[in-house]
Amino acid sequence: MQNIDYKGWVQYFIKICELFNVYPKKILDIACGTGSEILYLSEMGFNITGIDISEKMLEIAKEKLKDRKNVRFFKMDMRDLNLHEKYDAVFSFFDSMNYILNIDDMEKCFKGVYNVLKDGGIFIFDMNTYYSLKEIWDNSTTIKETGNIYSIWKNEWNEEERISTLKLLLNVKEKDKSFLIEEIHKEKAYFPDEIENLLKKVFFKKVYFFDFKTFSEINETTIRMVVVALK
Structure with missing residues (x-):
């Protein structure tokens, strides 16, 4: 993803940990994609495990971080975590949790996260809100041109269904040729009480919501909410 402040995201998540007196050494990043955020986590000295369902994404991540001895990657679905060690913190960045399109799968994911967290551990993730997906994304069409990509x-x-479907068409120009890439992304809007109830159902003790990049409470026009669950 272009124009993403990966370092800023990582610093914000770590500040949240410190706010709740959690000082992690081992971190699990679920739906880690190409590992850009893990690059910054590794530079900060954490031991990180990244999981993603996409083999192609993981290949890029492994190449990007091939010299980092404090990083490991596994191909795995976040709805079916199968790890045999415990972590101080579990992170998920960039509205990855919105890609879970039904509440039963979300519960499976939360239960898996709970099981791999140490007692006193922290789970932090962000989500696009109902307001964001319905009122801002809505039924809209946007045209962008960035460098060689239209x-x-x-x-x-x-x-x-409370689902937003994004149909993305990319025209990428490279030297004397160009090629098209078509992608479809679906994100489901969840209400805060749904998320809180699911997290507590799988035995997380406390759940908090913040307006993204702040420590303020969410409101009806929050675009991106950050969820913090304590084991």
Whole structure:
């Protein structure tokens, strides 16, 4: 992803840990993608395990961090965590949790995270809100041109399912040729009480919500919420 402040995201998540007096050494990053955030976590001295369902994403991540001895990667679905060690913190960045499209799968994910956390551990993730997906993304079409990439972003909102479907068309120019890439992304909007109830159902003790990049409470126009669950 271009124009993402990966370092800023990482620093914010670590500040949240410190706010709750959690000082992690071992961190699990679920849905880690190409590992850009892990690059900064590794530079800060943490031992990190990254998991993702995409083999292609993991290949890029492994190449990017091949010289880092404090980083490991596994191909794994975050809805079915199968790890045999415990972590001080579990992170998920960039609204990855919105890609879980039904509440039963979300519960499976939360239960798996709970099981791999040490007692007193912390789970931090961000989500696009209902307001964001419905009112801002909505049924909109956006055209962007960044460097050698021309893109069309078309969003479709389904109110009944609370799912936003993004159809992305990329025209990438390289020297004397160009090629098209088509992607479809689906994100589900969850309400805070749904998330809190699920987390407590799998025995997390405390759950907190922050407006992204702040320590302020969320409100009806919050675009991105950050969820903090304590074991």
